[in-house]
Amino acid sequence: MTVQTTDPLPGGGGPAEPGDAAADGTADDGPGRPARNGARRASASQARLVWWSFRRHKLAMAGAVVTVFFLLVVIFAEFLAPFSTSKLDSDYTYAPPQVPKFSFSEGLYVEGYAWEQDEDLRIHYTPDPEQKISLEFFVRGEEYELFGLIPMDRHLLGPSDPDAMVYLLGSDRVGRDQLSRLIHATRISLSVGLVGVVLAFALGVVLGGISGYFGGRTDTVIQRFIEFVMAVPTLPLWLGMTAAIPVEIGPVRRYFLISLILSLLAWTTLAREVRGRFLMLRQEDFVTSAWLDGASRKGVMFRHMLPSFTSHLIAALTLSIPGVILAETALSWLGLGMRPPVVSLGVLMNDATSVRVIDQAPWLLLPGLVVVVVVLALNFVGDGLRDAADPYRT
Missing domain, CATH: 1.10.3720.10 (MetI-like)
Structure with a gap:
């Protein structure tokens, strides 16, 4: 009867998981692997040991991905935001979010608003299929300074018409874009x-x-x-x-x-x-x-x-x-x-x-x-x- 041993992962105890050996630079090529893993762990730096242990923490890895995403938002906020915080259209207060749509003939676009006012003076918005606002990636828009140094006017996503407004996450009480x-x-x-x-x-x-x-x-x-x-x-x-x-x-x-x-x-x-x-x-x-x-x-x-x-x-x-x-x-x-x-x-x-x-x-x-x-x-x-x-x- 053959007894198969399970390797501890680098940086901590427990059985090895598929793919861990390759990630740590070792190969599953025979009985000599546990000794090589042990030698690798003994000679690894503290930072590497911490990383090997950290990546086993699934929630921590997911949190790291989310944290990196928000750090990118912090660094490239002007590029990612379609508009500045002060740009508004007072005709569309508390407008609901517009859902982007795609067609081969129109490309990426959102539908405009049709609205009506009830007896309580509340405005109700509905999508208007007749109004189509074209969206583009890396579109020209309001000027800003990237990192406070580099003059730019490119935005990740925005309307092709620089005078148009879109509200992908709705608008606030004065018609400003909530996403921006x-x-x-x-x-x-x-x-x-x-x-x-x-x-x-x-x-x-x-x-x-x-x-x-x-x-x-x-x-x-x-x-x-x-x-x-x-x-x-x-x-x-x-x-x-x-x-x-x-x-x-x-x-x-x-x-x-x-x-x-x-x-x-x-x-x-x-x-x-x-x-x-x-x-x-x-x-x-x-x-x-x-x-x-x-x-x-x-x-x-x-x-x-x-x-x-x-x-x-x-x-x-x-x-x-x-x-x-x-x-x-x-x-x-x-x-x-x-x-x-x-x-x-x-x-x-x-x-x-x-x-x-x-x-x-x-x-x-x-x-x-x-x-x-x-x-x-x-x-x-x-x-x-x-x-x-x-x-x-x-």
């Missing part, structure tokens, strides 16, 4: 979250590292300060600080002030985690060796100790982004964060707070769905990174 505003709002909300998390990450790593490395009075002072910050109710403090921002301040300055405010209370948990790691690592042999080799305190902290748990920091960073995005969305929804003409997901959700919108224009609730998808995707990626970076996980 949603794309630009996603850019603002995600970039605020990223900037806020980067600032909080820097504070948490520096203060947590100093606290854990030096200990004693320094540790006591920093920990008492962290406890004080954590004891302050988060939402009321955010509301008070954002309400103190002058109304007349420009959108760019308000953007960075909101990012700073969100980061001021988002660093405490990471600082405690970094402190615990430093307390554990400062007695390790490699730290003592660095000391004896003449390394400075700064070098020991940031060149030897900190890189030893970089994977954990990346996972913590990824998991903290959704919280900052939700905070910005909540503040803008309450009217204390981003304000028009700047659009964010919270600003768009603020426009959808009336009963009339829920009854007449439910497509204006799509920003809430985008928030849910973004937060879930980032949480899945963070969970996958945390599990993959855990050296004690089997």
Whole structure:
């Protein structure tokens, strides 16, 4: 009787799956394969081991794909959006979404609107087959600057007539394209979250590292300060600080002030985690060796100790982004964060707070769905990174 052994996958335990050997550079060519796999794992870098483990997490991989998609939206928002956030047609307020259609004679197009007004002055829209608005890819439209540097007028999809308007996701109360505003709002909300998390990450790593490395009075002072910050109710403090921002301040300055405010209370948990790691690592042999080799305190902290748990920091960073995005969305929804003409997901959700919108224009609730998808995707990626970076996980 022949006994067939099952290989563990690179980066973790469990039986091997079809295709994993080829992906890891090994071939299923006989009994010598397990030894070669073991040797490959022993010589692999930490980043490769983390990747091998991360890709086994199906939800994390799906979340990574969604996250990359939204990052592309952030980078190429002007190219992806058919119009700017201010372009409108007041004749089509709360117009429903138009469904693209294709025919060999007409190409890609959408049907225009026919509308009538009832006795309650409500406008009802129906598709008009006689009106056909042609759509084109890479069409010329409104001018913009890609990355703020390159003048362009090409858009991924839009009407061939530059004066026409199409509403693939419907229009808002003044006739602006909801799809274009949603794309630009996603850019603002995600970039605020990223900037806020980067600032909080820097504070948490520096203060947590100093606290854990030096200990004693320094540790006591920093920990008492962290406890004080954590004891302050988060939402009321955010509301008070954002309400103190002058109304007349420009959108760019308000953007960075909101990012700073969100980061001021988002660093405490990471600082405690970094402190615990430093307390554990400062007695390790490699730290003592660095000391004896003449390394400075700064070098020991940031060149030897900190890189030893970089994977954990990346996972913590990824998991903290959704919280900052939700905070910005909540503040803008309450009217204390981003304000028009700047659009964010919270600003768009603020426009959808009336009963009339829920009854007449439910497509204006799509920003809430985008928030849910973004937060879930980032949480899945963070969970996958945390599990993959855990050296004690089997």
